[in-house]
Amino acid sequence: MLVLSRRVGESIVIGNEVTVTVLEVRxxxxxxxxDAPRSIQVHREEVFRELEAENTSAAxxxxxxxxxxxxMPRAAAPPGTARARPAAPPRDDR
Incomplete structure (x- = not known):
């Protein structure tokens, strides 16, 4: 674990896209x-752990x-019926 000291207003840059800034100390x-792109999820640890548990449970x-x-046994088609074929893709006749 990297441990850094920062003062109010100072930042830490993670990779090229994430900046963490100390705003206030009380x-x-x-x-x-x-500050991170929307494609990067940012959660408090307790929220992250809860999401992780829910995802594991769902999986x-x-x-x-x-x-x-x-x-489950597969249902057989009634005698004399053919299997349906998938629809052909639409043609582009421009």
Missing amino acids: GDQIRVGI TAAARTQKLVAR
Whole structure:
């Protein structure tokens, strides 16, 4: 872990796209500003851990559902019916 000291108004640059600036210090609390592109998610650690747990739970449930569906017998088509073919892509006749 890299440990740095910063004063109010000073910043830390992470990579080429993220800047963390110390905005205010009050007792044992520090306010920081984070400037990052929208494509980079920024969360407080407790929120990140909660999202991570929800994603793991959802992935586990999806995997269980997939296994159950794979075990289900496939319904046979009624005799004399053909399988439907996918629709042809639209033609571009400009």
